Amino acid sequence: xxxVHLSDMINHASRHNYAVGAFGxxxxxxxxxxxxxxxxxxxxxxxxxxESHFENHDFELLLPAVTAxxxxxxxxxxxxxxxxxxxxxxxxxxRAGCNGVMVDTxxxxxxxxxxxxxxxxxxxxxxxxxxxxxxxxxxxxxxxxAKHHPGELSYTSAAEAAGFVxxxxxxxxxxxxxxxxxxxxxxxxxxxxxLAKIKEAVSVPLVIHGGTGLSDDQFRRLIANGxxxxxxxxxxxxxxxxxxxDNVAAERKGIHNALLSGVSxxxxxxxxxxxxxxxxxxxxxxxxxxxRPWHDAEHVIFYNVPETISESEIATIHxxxxxxxxxxxxxxxxxxxxxxQLDGEYRCCLSVCLASKTAVEAFLKHPAYHHxxxxxxxxxxxxxxxxxxxxx
Ligand SMILES: [Zn+2]
Numbered sequence: 376x377x378x379v380h381l382s383d384m385i386n387h388a389s390r391h392n393y394a395v396g397a398f399g400x401x402x403x404x405x406x407x408x409x410x411x412x413x414x415x416x417x418x419x420x421x422x423x424x425x426e427s428h429f430e431n432h433d434f435e436l437l438l439p440a441v442t443a444x445x446x447x448x449x450x451x452x453x454x455x456x457x458x459x460x461x462x463x464x465x466x467x468x469x470r471a472g473c474n475g476v477m478v479d480t481x482x483x484x485x486x487x488x489x490x491x492x493x494x495x496x497x498x499x500x501x502x503x504x505x506x507x508x509x510x511x512x513x514x515x516x517x518x519x520x521a522k523h524h525p526g527e528l529s530y531t532s533a534a535e536a537a538g539f540v541x542x543x544x545x546x547x548x549x550x551x552x553x554x555x556x557x558x559x560x561x562x563x564x565x566x567x568x569x570l571a572k573i574k575e576a577v578s579v580p581l582v583i584h585g586g587t588g589l590s591d592d593q594f595r596r597l598i599a600n601g602x603x604x605x606x607x608x609x610x611x612x613x614x615x616x617x618x619x620x621d622n623v624a625a626e627r628k629g630i631h632n633a634l635l636s637g638v639s640x641x642x643x644x645x646x647x648x649x650x651x652x653x654x655x656x657x658x659x660x661x662x663x664x665x666x667r668p669w670h671d672a673e674h675v676i677f678y679n680v681p682e683t684i685s686e687s688e689i690a691t692i693h694x695x696x697x698x699x700x701x702x703x704x705x706x707x708x709x710x711x712x713x714x715x716q717l718d719g720e721y722r723c724c725l726s727v728c729l730a731s732k733t734a735v736e737a738f739l740k741h742p743a744y745h746h747x748x749x750x751x752x753x754x755x756x757x758x759x760x761x762x763x764x765x766x767x
Pocket of ligand 1: 584
């Protein structure tokens, strides 16, 4: 089971002085390239779903493929939602299958950033999900991701970072020390002294956004000064674009698949280079041994209804149950079903799939669950059993 807790994965990198890569997954070609690179290098990897890209594809359709890739591989994987702008987007990401969320409210005033991040931490931690906050501002300069990060660079202050981490409870912190989203014009100047001060001031691992264009030496110095996760996308997109342009030049028949051929290969090559440079190569086994595996969980109710209750009344109960329970944080899906055996002990089933065992505990305490159960459910059914299940 290669899905692991994201906070455990980043803490492992932090303890062992390397950085795990969070590579932007834009489509299946990127997904395949990133996973193949991690497998080839026997490395842990974060599959990063960037919220600003959701205008180009349906996030909820891509996530099942990302989850399938994570479960099929034998290297440790975490699935992170990047640059979520609200509590609602964090809840949506957790529902869809992410076990890490990043809160992007760093453009707001310090206090607004702090309170909004704190809200996300409360909801995400109730599901066992890792939260990354950002303090300071990493702007966009050039490249397709740049336009989503308008404004001026604002450096992270070590003094503010200490208070921010303590008061929000974030598991890791993205900092601004001179990198930009997209590709930097000219040579990036990074403030290592500031980074070292922030590292000293906070108790959580640090994250760098905007890795494209940094030199090998700059990456090494970032890691030596406490960076344990690096977000990386633009260089992968650039490699994919070059490949597609070459294909267009060479392909005369206009066969669509020929235009996209080799894209996953160039993504894989660049991810492999980063994995090796950032010290992740060969870490898969120790990460799997030392990090908690991530297991989905389920709350299942088998029940019977009196014969006086009609089929349409049962359908109404199920409909109302779905509506009331789906909104609870950590609920991924709800299935209602009927047993196939007519002479079985129970005729009906309500099954709630949740993000984790922790999410089941929060679900059972949630007022919306109690309201539905006490007003619409327990009084209508005759007998029941409940089971809480964890994936094994
Ligand atoms: Zn970013």
